[in-house]
Amino acid sequence: MNNAEQINKWLDDNRITEVECLIPDMTGLARGKIVPRHKYNPAEGLRLPEAVLSMTVTGDYPDQDFTSIADPDMRLIPDASTLRPVPWNLEPTAQIIHDCTFFDGRPVDLAPRNVLKRILKLYEDEGLKAVVAPEMEFYLVEIQPDEDIPLRPPVGRTKRTEAGMQSFSIDAVNEYDGIFDVMYDWCEAQGLALDTLIHEMGTAQMEINLDHGDPLALADQVFLFKRTVREVAIRNNMYATFMAKPMQGQPGSAMHLHQSVVDKDSGKNIFSLKDGQPSQKFFHFIGGLQSYLPPAMPFFAPYVNSYRRLSRYTSAPINLSWGYDNRTCGLRVPHSDPQARRVENRLAGVDVNPYLAIAASLACGYLGMKQGLMPSEPLSGSAYEQPHQLPRHLDDAIDMLLKCEPLTNLFGEHFIRTYSAIKEAEYREYFDVISPWERRFLLLHV
Template identity: 65%
Template sequence: MYNSIFEWLKEQRITEVECILPDITGVARGKIIPKDKFMSEPEMRLPEAVLIQTVTGDFPSDDMMDLTDPDMELRPDPATIRHVPWAQDPTASIIYDCFTPDGLPVETAPRNVLKRVLKYYENMGLEPLVAPEMEFYLISPNPDPDVPLTPPIGRTGRSEFGRRSYAIDAVNEFDPLFEEIYDHCHAQNLEVDTLIHELGAAQMEINFLHGNALDLADQVFLFKRTVREAAFHHKMYATFMAKPMEGEPGSAMHIHQSLTDMASGNNAFSNEDGSPSELFFYFIGGLQKYLPMTMPFFAPYVNSFRRLTRYTAAPTNVEWGYDNRTVGLRVPRSSPQGRRVENRLAGVDVNPYLATACSLACGYLGIKEKLQPSAPLSSNAYELPYQFPTTVEESIERLRACEPIQEIMGKRFVDMYIGVKEKEVAEYFRVISPWERKYLLLHV
């Protein structure tokens, strides 16, 4: 079963294998194993609790956990084997899938959640294609979390300031870093495309070529780690926080989505005459109805909601429109074969498997329920009412009440995800912020 993996390891003279899986926050968990040990035992075991840690390393309440802490059966996916280009010794990484001892997919594994949603589309004869856009900030090293972040020093010896959107010279400030990022991506077959400077100080965006949804989620999962490692090598940090700096725009993971008819190979969002299909409108209708109910997958942390404010290049509602960047759902100008919907809601802090799965689940429900969208908007959507929950707590309650999404993504998974989010909120409210000390300590 794993002969192709073993042959590749031998040909590439690999000495170590990073056996990894994404947890519920998108963090890489797993083991580093010598190549010979891996070849003798490619499958491994880890407790399910590894998957359901909060971002601080805690766990949901005890009544949600199996206190016997049982092991999962983990199997490597041969399609995911790649070099680890920054490792000192020849090292490979491979992503694992999670199964119960009975051979069933583990419901709380993010990769399995996405596979579950994709199966619904397969049963309809459709294959989703996605193309993520990844925004992130470069920042100076910041070992003290109480100190605000600042842009790094570039080749001119100065920190960036002001607005440098699409400025080539601003990207050139960090050419050695980006050359290394592209080299690392090439070595791992990460299909990155365009690099631009975004609106914020030292805020960048790298786009991916469109492709299979699971493969793209894998690529984004590996890309975040790649960018961080390259930044460390150049004595700076790269952050995928949704809103890392006061006064600067937030960072998004825009998800371009289309559906391919598996029988014909054509874009199911377009009719033969090139006009938009019913599926296209149903898909948008599903996003409009269900995105406000599923915010924990697109704004997973307290910090995430700082990004979603008016006039900051982030959406405030689920209006849609053609080539309109003020709406939550943008339809870019394209040929009929390239017709797609850009979901602009997700912050770049999301788990890419879960954000992709939920966005597609919303679209699927629109198709299933034949939901018609509102009329496309050609004006400024920021002038319209805010349509999302404004706090993590409110977003959790909306998700808890959304039974159709629980059915598509798995009820046990959604319950566990809510448990993780509730624990994170409780942990957050135990922290006293610098703002509170600054304005309340001696003034109230």
């Protein structure tokens, strides 16, 4: 049974009446079309303007054209492995992620899903396979339609907001049982492999971990999970936000990424030797992360708000120190048995596009292994006391990315230039906005 036959059978068996045809855009949002079942032909796919992939988070475009001036279509081909129900719709509805191709069959190089596939192919060509496990932090907040009013924690089942920090509190999680019960049901219906749920440091800040597995499948799950949680929260009269730093005085939200590499044939973890000791590849992988994460920061901190999180005052990484089970480091190696040896990248905010963040982290590690880069000595003390080693602002990060030839070679010059132009356009738009702080302290005082 081919891809199209498999999809048609599933749609018929589940009596689907509508199909949500999705692609992730540069921000990680779902774009696409909703098609009546009787008009959806998976063998043919459908069409969408290529320019969708050069949109900013505000729906604008860079000043320069990075797609054809004629604004042509691209072809969307469904991936049968991503076919899932939409559990919150009243009518039987399917959602399926599509891959973007040109009409001659070539993958569209600006499509984030294709970017991740491109990096995974590098591993495959070396007889290797990457394994990842994302951890996502997010806040539940009170609905507030006025953007000028700061966000506030929502009221829970006790009709009160949380008092103080409630890290790892079971009772604090239970305040929102109505949300999480539905969330787990909807995620199970979609085949999203949730692991643990905990209360994080912030007020009404939660963390969900996903089971480890194939990077493309996990990026798809993060993409769908964000969509699901937002929908559950809205139906419970609150917002779920994946901003990196949504509230003043509260910790930021990260997407920590656990990474390991296995031999494609044997499945053995190449980060460990037969005697259980760490391998040279393990150290080279960390060396690559330390060398290339700074220029790759626009993928891990893609917005102006992202850099509010990366401060020594917010319990977030500020440098590239690494250590064994040291959560103050940007790169942490958790205690594990040798077969599960992995590196946790703690730099990414949860506001990232999961396809691009996973691709960038694996690309940095790949370069380290190919170039034989060695890391610094592991740190046992606090990395918060170490010097700041990361770009402090989005515009600085963009400059570093554009000058990094090894990353440009892996991702493709067209993609790097387009992505950088999108981020520059977003930064320019933000820079035009005058903040309440400036009006309060500068208006009559300078």
